[in-house]
Amino acid sequence: VLDFDAGPERGTMKHRLSRRDALLRCAAAGALRVAPWLGLSEAVSALQAQEQNAARKPTQWNEIGPFYKRLAPSQSQLKMESDPGLPLTVSGEVISTRGDALARARIEIWQADYRGLYDLEGYRFRAALSADVKGKYSFDTVMPGHYPARVCQHIHYLVTAPGHKPLITQLYFATDPVFEGDPDHNYGRDPLVLSRELVRPVMLTGDPKTVEAKVTFELVLERL
Amino acid sequence: MMRALAAALLLAGTLAAQPAVVATLASAAPANFFVLARSGKSGAAVCDDHKLRVWALPEGRLLRTIDLAELIDAAAMSGDGAWIAVGDHSGGYTVWNAATGAQQLQFRMAYYPFALAFSADAKRLAIAPAGEPVQIYDVASRAKLFELEPTVGGTAAVAFSGDGSRIATADADTIVRIYDGGTGKLLARNTDFLLEPLAVSFTADGKRVLAGGGDLTIALLDAATGSAVRKSAKLTDPVIYLEVSPDGQLAAAGLMHAANMLMAAPLIVSEVESGRKVQEWLPAGRMLGGGWTVDGHLLAATNSDSGLQIWRVR
Numbered sequence: 001v002l003d004f005d006a007g008p009e010r011g012t013m014k015h016r017l018s019r020r021d022a023l024l025r026c027a028a029a030g031a032l033r034v035a036p037w038l039g040l041s042e043a044v045s046a047l048q049a050q051e052q053n054a055a056r057k058p059t060q061w062n063e064i065g066p067f068y069k070r071l072a073p074s075q076s077q078l079k080m081e082s083d084p085g086l087p088l089t090v091s092g093e094v095i096s097t098r099g100d101a102l103a104r105a106r107i108e109i110w111q112a113d114y115r116g117l118y119d120l121e122g123y124r125f126r127a128a129l130s131a132d133v134k135g136k137y138s139f140d141t142v143m144p145g146h147y148p149a150r151v152c153q154h155i156h157y158l159v160t161a162p163g164h165k166p167l168i169t170q171l172y173f174a175t176d177p178v179f180e181g182d183p184d185h186n187y188g189r190d191p192l193v194l195s196r197e198l199v200r201p202v203m204l205t206g207d208p209k210t211v212e213a214k215v216t217f218e219l220v221l222e223r224l
Numbered sequence: 225m226m227r228a229l230a231a232a233l234l235l236a237g238t239l240a241a242q243p244a245v246v247a248t249l250a251s252a253a254p255a256n257f258f259v260l261a262r263s264g265k266s267g268a269a270v271c272d273d274h275k276l277r278v279w280a281l282p283e284g285r286l287l288r289t290i291d292l293a294e295l296i297d298a299a300a301m302s303g304d305g306a307w308i309a310v311g312d313h314s315g316g317y318t319v320w321n322a323a324t325g326a327q328q329l330q331f332r333m334a335y336y337p338f339a340l341a342f343s344a345d346a347k348r349l350a351i352a353p354a355g356e357p358v359q360i361y362d363v364a365s366r367a368k369l370f371e372l373e374p375t376v377g378g379t380a381a382v383a384f385s386g387d388g389s390r391i392a393t394a395d396a397d398t399i400v401r402i403y404d405g406g407t408g409k410l411l412a413r414n415t416d417f418l419l420e421p422l423a424v425s426f427t428a429d430g431k432r433v434l435a436g437g438g439d440l441t442i443a444l445l446d447a448a449t450g451s452a453v454r455k456s457a458k459l460t461d462p463v464i465y466l467e468v469s470p471d472g473q474l475a476a477a478g479l480m481h482a483a484n485m486l487m488a489a490p491l492i493v494s495e496v497e498s499g500r501k502v503q504e505w506l507p508a509g510r511m512l513g514g515g516w517t518v519d520g521h522l523l524a525a526t527n528s529d530s531g532l533q534i535w536r537v538r
Contacts, residue, residue: 063338063354064377064396066462066480067438069419117483120419120438120462148484158376166376168355168396191295191313 020044056097058222060195062170065156067118072108072126078141085114085142087212090171093135094159094219101135102221105161109139111154116145143173143213151190152176157219164221171217172199243505246523247284249532251277255512256296258525258532261305262344262470264517266322268308269525269532270296276310278322281534288325297354298337302346303518307363309349311337317351319363329366333359343384343405350391352379358393360408370408373401380422380437385430390447392433394421400435402447412450416443422464422480427496428472434496436463442477444499456499461489468496469516474538476522478511486510491524493538505537 023044026032034043079087094105110126112118119125125144131137144153153176159167172183172193179186183199193199206212253273260267266287268278276290276299294312301308307328309319313336319329335354342349348369349361358372358379372379377396384391384405391403400414400421419438426433432453436442442456442463465478475496479489488510493503507526514524514534522538 061335061355064420066380066420066422066464066485068377068396068398069438070398071418120440120482149486160376168377 020048023047056095056099056220058097058165059167059169059218059220060198061168062194062198063192064158064168065170067120068108068110068156068158069120069123069126072110072128073123074130075127076129076137076139078109078111078125078127078139083114083142085145087210088141088143089138089212089214090141090155090217091136091138091214092217092219094131094137094161094221095135096161096164097220097222101131101133102161102164103131103133103135105131105135105137105159105164105219105221107131107137107219108158110156111141111144112147114142114145116147118147146178150192152178152193157217159219159221161221164223167219167221169219170198171215173202173215174199175202175213243507243524243535243537245533246536247279247282247534248528248530249277249279249284249534250286251531254527255525255532257299258513259299259301259308260513260515260517260523260525261301262303262515262518263305264519264521264523266301266305267523267525267534268299268301268322269512270299270310276308276320278308284534288322290320290325298340300340300342300349302342302363303344304346306346307342307349309340309342309351311340311351311353315353319349328363329361338378339381341382341384343388344386345388348384348388350382350384352382352393354378355396358382358391360391372403372408373410375399375401377420380420381424383424383426383433385426385447386428387430390426390430392424392426392435392447394424394435394437396420400424400433400443400445400450402433402445402450412446412448414443414445414450414452416452416455419462422462423466423477425466425468425475427468428470432496434466434468434475434477436466436477438462442466442475442494442499444496454499456494459492465511467515469522470518470520472496474502474522476516476537478524481510488526491537493522503538507535 094102107129155171157169174183187193187196200215203214253271255269255271257270274292278288296310299310311317315333333353339352352358355378357374360369375395379393381394389405391405393401398417402412421435421437424435433445440459443452444454461479461482464480477492481487481489491505494501509526512525524535
């Protein structure tokens with residue numbers, strides 16, 4: 001039985017202890033109790049290993065690009081009925097590297113329209129979302145076109161949550177013709193795609209008359 | 225009536241000032257960037273064949289060719305032409321002695337650069353790595369002097385004042401920041417921009433800063449307070465280059481074709497104090513770089529079938 005209720009990272013210690021030292025200090029202070037049949041050292045080692053296995057890799061940073069605009073409206077419906085382009089729903093969750101849902105994380109997104117053009121004068125295809133209590137988010141848009149100076153279709157993200165490093169990244173689509181069906185090998189055709197993990201699978205749904213695309217994009221933030 | 229007459233005179237002046245090619249620089253491959261020494265005596269281009277070529281100007285004599293291993297994201301040349309700095313896409317940064325071709329500085333950072341800038345005295349180099357704080361280096365001693373404040377998204381453009389006492393940054397969080405050039409202490413901020421500012425330049429006396437970007441305007445800021453003194457009318461496209469002439473009278477603004485940044489966009493010359501446009505030039509191809517020279521000329525480079533063309537815009 002591990003009764004762990006005093007994570008040292010919540011504290012304001014001037015000199016941060018190693019995780020192991022912190023756990024041992026918790027044990028000494030009674031904040032961490034170890035069942036008698038588990039040795040203290042072995043239990044701490046096992047807990048550390050378990051935590052490391054559960055740790056998530058932070059989402060790869062990707063540059064912000066030149067068209068970020070602040071004060072985007074709070075809206076999850078970016079697509080208007082008359083907007084041409086493939087309807088696209090992007091959803092996912094915002095979590096920490098420890099796997100905790102980051103409730104109310106703020107997610108700013110901006111993208112080109114289906115022709116590959118950004119709206120600089122207004123806020124078309126720009127939004128500021130708030131993740132729900134489980135860290136989940138979703139928005140409806142259209143598949144962005146190819147901006148002429150960029151190789152790949154993409155959606156920009158700026159994600160912030162208290163106690164975590166802001167994440168700036170971009171979402172790419174495995175169906176992008178640039179990848180020729182093989183993003184594993186071809187994602188580097190756009191020099192700004194720094195990680196294969198940012199290229200997400202696309203699921204087509206609906207019926208032949210109204211095909212829609214769905215993409216899941218999880219956002220993992222590092223603690224400050 | 226008077227306004228119409230003034231507009232007609234301005235138009236006539238604009239048409240009269242036709243830029244001319246003053247040098248054609250032979251190159252085996254088109255260029256991606258061109259950097260100019262403010263002395264006007266040399267320039268360098270990062271070319272598609274992974275070579276950095278350095279020419280003497282205005283005669284256009286090739287001085288040196290340097291092999292580049294990686295894709296280059298940014299380049300800068302010191303005003304006296306002594307140093308050339310480049311940053312590549314894998315995070316490698318190099319400063320060469322332009323006269324000897326020797327490497328003066330070489331190091332790695334986590335990411336490629338958004339911007340590089342030398343101080344006017346060529347002693348310091350500002351590096352804006354993508355998404356990271358700007359770092360200030362002493363070129364001769366190779367020592368890192370200090371870092372500017374971390375900002376969300378990094379810095380799109382950085383500039384020293386003429387005397388080096390101030391540094392201005394155009395930051396991706398849409399803020400223009402002004403720092404003490406000796407210590408890196410933040411002195412002032414301007415938060416008027418909605419979109420990212422992409423270019424900054426100090427006026428000749430260092431008391432004001434020109435800044436522009438995705439808002440399609442150029443703002444004249446008070447360097448002491450950061451507040452806007454004047455803002456231009458809306459331009460057609462984002463501003464990606466700003467530089468004040470050596471006499472402090474004129475400002476050159478390079479625009480970026482918003483719908484396709486690889487296409488040609490106008491270069492506009494305006495009076496610094498009034499903001500009045502005195503010249504606008506749309507080159508045949510995308511402007512690769514250029515700037516004011518100490519003798520008051522404004523030069524700009526474009527690719528052509530016969531090589532890199534250097535235009536005297538003013």
